[in-house]
Amino acid sequence: MLKAFPKDKLTAVLDTLAKQATLWVPSVVASVSRFAPYGPDREVQLGANTVMSPKEALFPATEKIYEYSAYGIDGEFTPVDPSVGPQILFGLRSCDMQGILCLDDVFLTRGYVDDYYAKKREEATLVTLGCVTPGPDCFCYAMGVNPAEHEASDAQLFDLGDAYGIVARTAKGEALVSALAAAGLLVESNKAPLPTGDFVLKVDAEGITEKLQHMFDHPLWDAFSRKCLNCGACAYICPTCHCFDISDKKRNAHCGVKIKCWDTCMYAEYALMAGGHNPRPSKKERVRQRFMHKLRYFPERYGKLQCTGCGRCIAKCPVNLEITDVIQQVREAKIDG
Amino acid sequence: MREINAKLTQEMGDLARDLLASGEVKGVFGWTKGSRWYLTPPVFITKPEEADQLCYDEFAVNNLTGLLLDFRDSQDKIAIFVKGCDSRGIVRLVQDNQLKRENVLVIGVPCPGMGDKGAVTDHRQAQELPLLAKCLECRYPNPVLADRTIGGVTVTTEPSAAPSGATAEAAKGRGVGSKQADRFAQVEAIEKMSPDERSAFWQAQNEKCIRCYACRNICPACNCRECIFDSDKKNWVNKAATPTDNAFFGITRAMHVAGRCVECGECERVCPMDIPIMAMNRKLIGDLNELFGPYDAGVKPEEKPPLGAFKLDDPEEFM
Numbered sequence: 001m002l003k004a005f006p007k008d009k010l011t012a013v014l015d016t017l018a019k020q021a022t023l024w025v026p027s028v029v030a031s032v033s034r035f036a037p038y039g040p041d042r043e044v045q046l047g048a049n050t051v052m053s054p055k056e057a058l059f060p061a062t063e064k065i066y067e068y069s070a071y072g073i074d075g076e077f078t079p080v081d082p083s084v085g086p087q088i089l090f091g092l093r094s095c096d097m098q099g100i101l102c103l104d105d106v107f108l109t110r111g112y113v114d115d116y117y118a119k120k121r122e123e124a125t126l127v128t129l130g131c132v133t134p135g136p137d138c139f140c141y142a143m144g145v146n147p148a149e150h151e152a153s154d155a156q157l158f159d160l161g162d163a164y165g166i167v168a169r170t171a172k173g174e175a176l177v178s179a180l181a182a183a184g185l186l187v188e189s190n191k192a193p194l195p196t197g198d199f200v201l202k203v204d205a206e207g208i209t210e211k212l213q214h215m216f217d218h219p220l221w222d223a224f225s226r227k228c229l230n231c232g233a234c235a236y237i238c239p240t241c242h243c244f245d246i247s248d249k250k251r252n253a254h255c256g257v258k259i260k261c262w263d264t265c266m267y268a269e270y271a272l273m274a275g276g277h278n279p280r281p282s283k284k285e286r287v288r289q290r291f292m293h294k295l296r297y298f299p300e301r302y303g304k305l306q307c308t309g310c311g312r313c314i315a316k317c318p319v320n321l322e323i324t325d326v327i328q329q330v331r332e333a334k335i336d337g
Numbered sequence: 338m339r340e341i342n343a344k345l346t347q348e349m350g351d352l353a354r355d356l357l358a359s360g361e362v363k364g365v366f367g368w369t370k371g372s373r374w375y376l377t378p379p380v381f382i383t384k385p386e387e388a389d390q391l392c393y394d395e396f397a398v399n400n401l402t403g404l405l406l407d408f409r410d411s412q413d414k415i416a417i418f419v420k421g422c423d424s425r426g427i428v429r430l431v432q433d434n435q436l437k438r439e440n441v442l443v444i445g446v447p448c449p450g451m452g453d454k455g456a457v458t459d460h461r462q463a464q465e466l467p468l469l470a471k472c473l474e475c476r477y478p479n480p481v482l483a484d485r486t487i488g489g490v491t492v493t494t495e496p497s498a499a500p501s502g503a504t505a506e507a508a509k510g511r512g513v514g515s516k517q518a519d520r521f522a523q524v525e526a527i528e529k530m531s532p533d534e535r536s537a538f539w540q541a542q543n544e545k546c547i548r549c550y551a552c553r554n555i556c557p558a559c560n561c562r563e564c565i566f567d568s569d570k571k572n573w574v575n576k577a578a579t580p581t582d583n584a585f586f587g588i589t590r591a592m593h594v595a596g597r598c599v600e601c602g603e604c605e606r607v608c609p610m611d612i613p614i615m616a617m618n619r620k621l622i623g624d625l626n627e628l629f630g631p632y633d634a635g636v637k638p639e640e641k642p643p644l645g646a647f648k649l650d651d652p653e654e655f656m
Contacts, residue, residue: 029541029545030541030542030544030545030611031611032545032610032611051609051610052547061547061578062576062577062578062579136373136457136460200373200460200461201372223381226379226380226381226404226407227378227379227380227381227404229403229404229551229554229555229607230554231549231550231551231553231554231555231607232547232548232549232550232551233547233549233551233607233609235549236547236548236549236609237547237609245576247569247575247576247577248569248575249575249577250572250575259575259576259577261576261577261578262547262548262578263576267550267567268567269567269568283407316609318399318551318554318555318603318606318607319378319379319399320371320372320376320378321378322371322372324372325372
């Protein structure tokens with residue numbers, strides 16, 4: 001038996017949750033699907049994954065980190081509170097939950113904790129939803145992600161046809177389920193979750209990290225990079241891309257705000273050093289960095305691929321430079337020596 | 338359609354193979370079949386045996402001309418396949434001195450009009466797709482310049498010419514150019530809004546922009562060696578993706594291509610956030626037409642863009 005709420009009670013469920021926290025739901029805002037705070041006019045779209053990944057709830061595109069003023073030797077520094085209060089991320093797909101685990105690795109482990117991410121992550125309750133219909137660009141199964149459920153979330157939703165089953169996995173998840181029970185929204189169901197449908201994209205990433213360890217100088221990178229525009233679309237919609245730049249918004253010569261904002265290895269300026277040297281001077285090095293980071297360096301450092309198979313970059317790349325094709329070609333590539 | 342595509346693909350491969358084998362060009366930009374039936378993305382080949390990778394069909398939507406910027410400092414001659422809209426990008430690059438005309442071998446292809454992949458409902462099985470809006474509004478279905486052609490396409494600088502060559506009938510049947518008259522419809526609709534509505538409309542668009550610069554990077558008119566938006570060191574711009582900063586980027590981009598936009602519509606097609614970028618470009622095209630007389634950028638290499646030339650009778654009502 002599963003605890004469940006009928007699909008026609010979804011609004012009541014969301015209304016209940018929205019009273020407890022800022023509730024992020026998959027929605028369409030000005031014709032773009034993304035996670036957005038729930039409100040009276042917000043139409044929830046649970047049928048397909050969003051164009052923008054939910055990372056912006058925990059790692060905003062632009063975030064103030066402190067304000068400063070400096071007149072001569074007199075300086076003042078005012079930190080910005082990283083807290084945004086309790087948040088619930090509702091209806092995350094397994095791929096996006098996996099993306100958050102990748103962000104956790106980067107921002108919370110290995111000796112340095114990013115306070116701005118850590119606070120939001122601590123305040124967040126993550127509710128995943130099992131996938132029934134994979135999108136045309138999805139390939140999470142090949143990245144070691146189970147589309148049906150993700151064990152790392154606080155609570156898991158299952159599509160039971162006319163209802164959503166809900167299972168709590170953590171204390172935060174228990175609290176959320178209890179709140180729904182207290183509101184009289186939960187029933188018992190003995191239905192089985194709908195199975196995940198077939199995937200259109202077929203790819204096998206077995207051994208990709210090991211293969212890439214011998215391919216830093218392979219001519220494939222030149223071939224891949226020829227059509228790349230070096231735009232940042234792939235990185236900015238990716239659930240795992242986490243690079244940022246610390247920059248200023250100056251009010252005048254003396255005071256302003258330090259900001260943390262998304263950056264990407266696709267941009268020429270990204271690797272530019274003081275003095276003018278750029279270790280990634282052309283598209284080739286930048287394209288190589290993107291795929292090496294996701295498929296080799298990240299697994300070497302954190303033991304998991306930094307691609308979750310969400311397919312967003314495949315859907316939106318202006319030139320169809322598809323990571324699945326990169327994986328395929330890398331696996332087929334001949335290595336000299 | 339399938340037969341015509343196969344024939345064009347064959348012709349394309351044969352020509353590219355010859356050009357590479359003879360050493361006339363060092364590389365060829367064309368299209369190849371992608372991972373799904375509705376995808377025909379760019380490819381760059383450098384060896385005769387790679388010519389088999391080339392493919393042409395009604396999904397070869399990418400304007401490849403911006404990719405030539407990677408060769409602006411090279412003396413290598415590169416061949417490139419162009420549809421009508423793409424060919425104007427070549428004129429753009431040559432006029433802007435980004436490309437030596439003799440370093441590029443332009444091969445004109447007939448265009449059947451490009452399918453809108455947003456309308457795909459079956460990702461496994463091919464289906465008939467409606468045309469992209471930009472193809473319905475197309476006024477230059479034939480290349481405006483070319484050194485070679487395939488598929489019997491006619492080279493012409495005449496606006497509103499009928500599609501020519503092997504795909505002419507298909508293009509006509511699919512409606513290429515059938516909505517030329519609606520080219521400014523979106524601009525007019527936005528202009529009819531009240532100032533508050535219009536402000537809210539653009540505010541919503543500016544909120545969406547993620548500053549990925551896909552619009553800029555695919556554009557043959559966006560060919561500055563260093564874009565001011567790549568660096569915040571000069572303090573004119575900053576990296577914050579706030580609505581105000583995004584508006585500054587969007588408006589600066591539009592103003593910078595004013596009189597130079599070749600209307601290939603690629604900026605809008607590649608925007609992951611669905612921002613109606615062409616509405617802004619078209620607004621400026623409309624204004625320039627009104628102020629300086631009708632002008633289509635990237636058509637006649639000898640005709641300077643209105644903002645790139647000075648005439649004594651230029652309007653100066655703001656002075």
